[in-house]
Amino acid sequence: MHELQVTESILNIALKYSPANKVKKIIAIHLTIGELSELENEWIQRYFDYLSKGTLAQGAKLVIERSPIRMKCDSCNHEFQIKRDDIRNIECPQCSQKKCTLTSGREYHIKHMEVM
Amino acid sequence: MEEIRLIEIKEAIHTDNTIKANLLRENLSKSKTFLLNLMSSPGAGKTTTILKTIETMGGRIRTGVIEADIDSMVDAEKIAAKGIAAVQLRTGGFCHLDASMVEKGLEGLNLDNLDLVIIENVGNLVCPAEFDTGAIKNVMILSVPEGDDKPLKYPLMFTVCDVLLINKIDYLSLSDFDVDAAKTRAKNLNPNIEIFQISSKTGEGVEAWAEWLLKEVTGFLNQP
Ligand SMILES: Nc1nc2c(ncn2[C@@H]2O[C@H](COP(=O)(O)OP(=O)(O)OP(=O)(O)O)[C@@H](O)[C@H]2O)c(=O)[nH]1
Numbered sequence: 001m002h003e004l005q006v007t008e009s010i011l012n013i014a015l016k017y018s019p020a021n022k023v024k025k026i027i028a029i030h031l032t033i034g035e036l037s038e039l040e041n042e043w044i045q046r047y048f049d050y051l052s053k054g055t056l057a058q059g060a061k062l063v064i065e066r067s068p069i070r071m072k073c074d075s076c077n078h079e080f081q082i083k084r085d086d087i088r089n090i091e092c093p094q095c096s097q098k099k100c101t102l103t104s105g106r107e108y109h110i111k112h113m114e115v116m
Numbered sequence: 117m118e119e120i121r122l123i124e125i126k127e128a129i130h131t132d133n134t135i136k137a138n139l140l141r142e143n144l145s146k147s148k149t150f151l152l153n154l155m156s157s158p159g160a161g162k163t164t165t166i167l168k169t170i171e172t173m174g175g176r177i178r179t180g181v182i183e184a185d186i187d188s189m190v191d192a193e194k195i196a197a198k199g200i201a202a203v204q205l206r207t208g209g210f211c212h213l214d215a216s217m218v219e220k221g222l223e224g225l226n227l228d229n230l231d232l233v234i235i236e237n238v239g240n241l242v243c244p245a246e247f248d249t250g251a252i253k254n255v256m257i258l259s260v261p262e263g264d265d266k267p268l269k270y271p272l273m274f275t276v277c278d279v280l281l282i283n284k285i286d287y288l289s290l291s292d293f294d295v296d297a298a299k300t301r302a303k304n305l306n307p308n309i310e311i312f313q314i315s316s317k318t319g320e321g322v323e324a325w326a327e328w329l330l331k332e333v334t335g336f337l338n339q340p
């Protein structure tokens with residue numbers, strides 16, 4: 001699993017924003033992770049604890065929110081949300097077409113962080 | 117006691133890789149090299165399929181291969197033994213390739229002499245699906261012994277691929293693999309996915325897949 005590399009990017013981004021904001025300590029980092037991503041919260045936190053030792057982010061808590069899977073119908077452009085389990089059988093709720101494109105659900109974002 | 121402040125970030129975590137991948141794609145468009153990313157579970161037949169595909173295309177385009185192996189050179193040696201240009205990327209435990217690793221691999225090939233570069237990604241149906249390699253097309257292999265339920269278990273992989281190769285169809289008679297069920301499941305996830313049934317061992321079906329690839333590459337090379 002690639003949690004380690006993703007965690008490294010999270011830490012780097014958090015540290016990058018720190019000097020300009022005169023951060024002394026990072027308390028929490030709020031993330032949004034797409035519902036379709038296979039990342040596991042527990043592992044991200046574990047790797048983070050390991051990688052952040054000795055940095056401003058040591059001890060910071062990762063607060064993870066899952067963002068919904070969104071699709072757009074190829075024929076009528078209708079945009080709609082689906083649950084992870086429904087991805088196995090996608091159908092536009094407006095025109096019943098099956099050809100739809102994934103517009104979000106696999107992205108990872110850092111929203112903001114709590115700092116002192 | 118100091119107050120806790122909130123800092124807005126709003127940065128995508130994969131940004132670096134996405135930017136790199138897009139840049140790579142742009143450069144490859146200019147240098148006229150078609151990059152294909154091939155993914156599957158371990159042992160589904162990536163190396164065998166690459167060899168059979170190149171053999172079937174029969175020198176109509178010049179092809180090179182980037183091999184990702186955790187810690188060996190086995191696959192690269194197999195490819196090079198056939199006289200095909202190959203580079204080995206040792207991923208040392210990485211579970212996928214990203215755009216900067218692919219860029220390094222491309223540096224080891226003479227792109228002026230190549231129309232197509234095939235990446236054999238790390239054997240894994242999860243992580244490679246999440247990282248853009250800079251490829252023009254993404255192709256995955258599902259082999260018959262793995263079972264027809266894989267689209268249900270690894271939806272993202274089936275969602276990001278342009279082509280699904282159902283490999284090892286010579287095993288079908290010994291198996292309860294239901295080709296129609298696998299196809300329907302894959303199409304439900306990704307209605308635009310192209311599906312070919314092949315056996316890289318006997319060569320059955322490889323012609324149709326190779327024709328599709330040749331057409332894509334030629335179209336790309338002839339772009340103004
Ligand atoms: N019967 C049969 N065997 C196949 C076919 N394709 C590949 N194999 C066999 O499956 C085994 C694995 O094939 P590889 O091409 O090494 O698979 P791979 O995906 O490159 O494997 P890794 O690189 O280790 O992940 C080999 O013994 C191949 O000979 C096929 O179509 N039919």
Ligand SMILES: [Mg+2]
Pocket residue numbers: 162163164191236
């Ligand atoms: Mg291989």
Ligand SMILES: [Zn+2]
Pocket residue numbers: 073074075076077078092093094095096097
């Ligand atoms: Zn619709």
